[in-house]
Amino acid sequence: MEALLIYIAKSCSLMLFFYCVYYFLLRKETFFNNNRWFLLFGLIVSAVLPLLNYTRVIWIDAPALGNSIQSSLMEIPEKEVSTFNWSHTILLLYGIGFLAFIIKFAIDFYSLNSIIKGKKIQQQADFKFIDVSENIAPFSYFEYIVYNSSLYTSSELENIIEHEKVHSDQNHTVDVLISRLFSIIFWFNPIIWLYKKAITQNLEFIADSEAAKKLQDKKSYQYTLLKITTHENCVAITNHFYQSLIKKRIVMLNKNQSKKKNSWKYYTVIPALAAFVLLFQIEVIAKEKPQTIKETTGETKAVDIYKIHKGSTDAELSEIKNKLKEIHSVNFEVSDIKRDAKNNLTSIKVDVTRGKQQAQSIQTGDQTIKDFGVLIITDQKGNKTIGIQTFEDSKSSKAKTGVSNNITTLTSDDDSKKSTDSKIIITNNNQNTKIETNVNSNSNTSTKTNSNTNSTISTIVTTDDNDAVTKITTSNGKTNVAFSNGSSKFSNTQESPLIIVDGKEMPSTFDLEDLKAQDIKSMSVFKGINAVSKYGEKGSNGVIEIETRK
Structure with a gap:
């Protein structure tokens, strides 16, 4: 559970970092295609990089083989206190949210399939056009371009089709599905929803820019954008002509091209990613x-x-x-x-x-x-x-x-x-x-x-x-325990345990060096509750029972 939480924290932090770079440095630039790959790269890196660990081995001097009996006696483990299992609760809440978004995703696919299935398809080059009777906003889904021709004039329909051709030709549906998948997995992270919106909006900037290059009347295209806003019904998991923030789309459509020297902004992520790897992805193992x-x-x-x-x-x-x-x-x-x-x-x-x-x-x-x-x-x-x-x-x-x-x-x-x-x-x-x-x-x-x-x-x-x-x-x-030259070595650096020799309690001044190794038949060490239950408060620091051969 701890490893999963660490992974989520790292992944969400990287998403936040890429989104902030886009929002503060790249959002107003006209490098729309570059922004597309930057945003997708950010999602992939956020998911994969926390999984990649580099192991570095350092060699250390081995500790001494022996510590004193007394030191070990002081290491009485604390009683475990039963606490509420937060791990199961968190996993349950996550599972409920994940299942809800999966169901919503399945419903959207069903709705899309019900619109396309059984309709007459007109094949033109690599595109499949479907003219429907429903009052829905035009959209594209892979090679399918769906619209209601009765709602638009011939010039408006031309503008719409050119726009949707760009979506279909550049496979923008893949970007939409990837962002939707991440929003399902990381549904609890508010940044992913802003990230998904940024991806969708940037795809519209790309389609507007490319379509406007092929149309003679740019103003007519902008009027078409305004007209489409009257359609409230949009099909999810598709690239639809209608999008909110129409004002931003029109502003970006009329904006001058950004200077190439501004592309330096993309490289700001390199030192940040290098620092992330050095700080969090290098595991040091001591041998x-x-x-x-x-x-x-x-x-x-x-x-x-x-x-x-x-x-x-x-x-x-x-x-x-x-x-x-x-x-x-x-x-x-x-x-x-x-x-x-x-x-x-x-x-x-x-x-x-x-x-x-x-x-x-x-x-x-x-x-x-x-x-x-x-x-x-x-x-x-x-x-x-x-x-x-x-x-x-x-x-x-x-x-x-x-x-x-x-x-x-x-x-x-x-x-x-x-x-x-x-x-x-x-x-x-x-x-x-x-x-x-x-x-x-x-x-x-x-x-x-x-x-x-x-x-x-x-x-x-x-x-x-x-x-x-x-x-x-x-x-x-x-x-x-160490016996050397017939003597027992014992450290008195901490409070002394109770020492019992042949059933008799030894005074606190008793020195284990007085016993010879060959005279000791057996030695028992009691700690914690076992020592206290047998000898009372006197055994709180541990008890050593020694039976001699005499």
Whole structure:
């Protein structure tokens, strides 16, 4: 809905701009044919230009992998308040107006067909003349020229026919239909009705000017214009001889030709359109540069992230596949691709393999996918570990049951490694996050999400052979924990949460650094209403429950 409103705002603004240029700069000039194409060009540009977007990519430094637990606890999502659905109301009102004008358009076509159908047609060159008995103003519709000869003298009829021949020969009916179509689509915009009137009036200026060149008596032609004003019945969606503002037509008929140097006025739209494109039609997309992580032991690891988002095209996915293969010798396969009407991804399955390492991400459902990326972690010795990283904000974790099922796994092929690694199991249930650590001799990292949510959690675990340094990062925007050299690093930059160790409430001066990583059996994080309902007002800043191995 927001995209539609933005499109309408841009389109209506362009229509207003072109109409103002015509009204203030071109309306009094005698460049009638140029004005015709200018007005039509304005309508087409107003409809098409807002749809054309240029994407510019800028590269930014990637943020740090971890934020403090405390910072994430402060990000308690606000309760959604049900409000009146204005989108449906606006669409309903627009639909009613659109349907009314469509019906009016159909009635006009029926009226036109009833006049032409069954009448005797006289073919002359490319024109089809129909002499009717109804008291209606003369009009032309494509090659048809309709009039009532009994109402005019021979000289008046000659003037009328010359005028209508110009309309028919130059296909002015197309202009009338285009302006009518735009007035139906943008019926709510008052500018389109002024724009439609300007197009119709300019077509009459063209026909008057061309017809007067072929007639010897220009005054007789002007008298014919005045006489036709007595006919009140006009057929819609046609070029009819009668038009209001007869005085303006006569004034323009007698006006001297405009000087060619005044044609500079048409070029005033160029800088304005260029500014419109630069300001509104260039979309800037920020992409993160590959990260380099330095651990506490001094070892440097490069982390390359190949991001996939809802707008990723098949060509971009193919480019990621080629880069992963060429640079990292990683096999990247995608399947189960589905897209919505806007060509955004709603379903995708990604399988990444390198030797015995496997990583997989599955997202399915009616909604667009959540951003995620393929992770390649390279250590100082050149060993590579693959994984999946998600990019999720706190609001998007409010998923509906059954919308999608995302699974991310990461396994290591280095079975010969003898260091003490950790196995991490993370479960996400609304605002609760639980992290359990168990000693395991093999390097094995697994991350999963609850099948009833729409978020994916990625975990990276690194271990140092000598110092048993373990680093855990969950990318669901909720929890980040780091254990280094047997100590837990914790930031106290905001109000401290309530800390419970083995069922006992710790004082506000308690420092998590007093706990060693190997002594922690499990850690649970509670936020928002869950924390308050369990611990009362003391849990308003969040609660961390820690169970030790002792």
